[in-house]
Amino acid sequence: MSDNRLIWLNGNIVPVNEATINVLSPTSQFGANVFEGIRCYWDEEEQQLYSFKLEEHYKRLKNSMKMFRMEDKYTIDELKKGLIDIVLANNYREDIAVRQTVFIDGFGSWMSKGPISMFIAPIAKSRSDIEKKTGMKCCISSWERISDRNLSPKVKVGANYINSRMAQMEALENGYDSAILLNNQGKISEGPGSCLFIVRDGKLITPPVTASILESITRDTIIELAKNEMEIEVIEREIDRTELYICDEVFLCGSAMEIGAVSNVDGIVVSNGEIGSITKKIHETYMKTVTGKLGNYRKWLTPIYV
Numbered sequence: 468m469s470d471n472r473l474i475w476l477n478g479n480i481v482p483v484n485e486a487t488i489n490v491l492s493p494t495s496q497f498g499a500n501v502f503e504g505i506r507c508y509w510d511e512e513e514q515q516l517y518s519f520k521l522e523e524h525y526k527r528l529k530n531s532m533k534m535f536r537m538e539d540k541y542t543i544d545e546l547k548k549g550l551i552d553i554v555l556a557n558n559y560r561e562d563i564a565v566r567q568t569v570f571i572d573g574f575g576s577w578m579s580k581g582p583i584s585m586f587i588a589p590i591a592k593s594r595s596d597i598e599k600k601t602g603m604k605c606c607i608s609s610w611e612r613i614s615d616r617n618l619s620p621k622v623k624v625g626a627n628y629i630n631s632r633m634a635q636m637e638a639l640e641n642g643y644d645s646a647i648l649l650n651n652q653g654k655i656s657e658g659p660g661s662c663l664f665i666v667r668d669g670k671l672i673t674p675p676v677t678a679s680i681l682e683s684i685t686r687d688t689i690i691e692l693a694k695n696e697m698e699i700e701v702i703e704r705e706i707d708r709t710e711l712y713i714c715d716e717v718f719l720c721g722s723a724m725e726i727g728a729v730s731n732v733d734g735i736v737v738s739n740g741e742i743g744s745i746t747k748k749i750h751e752t753y754m755k756t757v758t759g760k761l762g763n764y765r766k767w768l769t770p771i772y773v
């Protein structure tokens with residue numbers, strides 16, 4: 468299926484091999500693009516595909532465009548319609564991930580403001596099953612997370628992922644599954660493509676949005692679910708590196724990853740090395756939420772087939 472996918476490109480629906488861009492465009496040369504990674508979950512009973520937190524993704528996409536000084540070209544309704552149209556054109560009846568990217572097209576330079584183009588690319592991606600997973604082994608990266616004074620982590624711009632790439636490549640080459648980056652204050656920030664939580668004495672702790680992190684939609688969802696559905700206290704505060712060695716649980720989260728347990732940091736086993744009970748409970752509650760099984764949160768879902 469993935470090779471025959473249809474892609475939305477500037478209002479046209481085209482086979483993936485025909486969805487091409489100019490090699491000289493600033494997106495191609497300098498990573499001048501902002502994007503979102505959006506999940507949609509298939510409901511077999513209802514024969515319906517539900518996208519999760521579309522409004523929040525488009526709000527962040529527009530914020531990225533504003534910070535990146537792109538013209539505010541698309542309305543939320545246009546952004547949403549493009550996604551729905553391309554998913555319908557592909558007739559997906561399974562879990563998918565959608566990449567929606569607004570980019571600087573044309574023949575300009577790294578400082579061009581336009582012309583602005585957009586593509587929307589869905590791909591099949593099934594949901595995670597925590598029972599089948601083992602925790603990841605992570606290292607603290609020798610690479611520092613980008614900061615708001617150089618490349619803001621709040622802008623979800625393609626070029627930011629060079630920082631993620633350096634950290635992830637180093638981690639893999641050294642035998643780890645992934646990396647956790649420190650910010651320019653030496654405090655924990657996030658993973659290469661995910662936010663981080665730890666559990667200490669039954670409390671959930673996560674770095675604040677000013678700790679050089681992306682303002683993650685999954686992080687916000689987990690904070691709300693923990694407080695309102697699970698009666699777990701959530702604390703947003705700086706986290707020291709060594710707290711990862713002595714805490715009870717560590718997990719990473721993101722739209723693509725969902726919840727990913729971390730069982731080892733820098734070669735030090737987290738608790739007994741098993742996936743912790745709070746991480747499991749959060750995974751379960753999160754998956755129920757994104758698949759519409761928690762009535763209170765169906766407001767976060769948008770049906771695709773109407």
Ligand code: PMP
Pocket residue numbers: 504631657658659660661662680681682683684685686720721722723
């Ligand atoms: N941090 C980074 C650097 C990311 O790329 C992502 C994935 N978009 C996240 C955190 C998680 O963000 P979200 O929960 O909105 O997917």
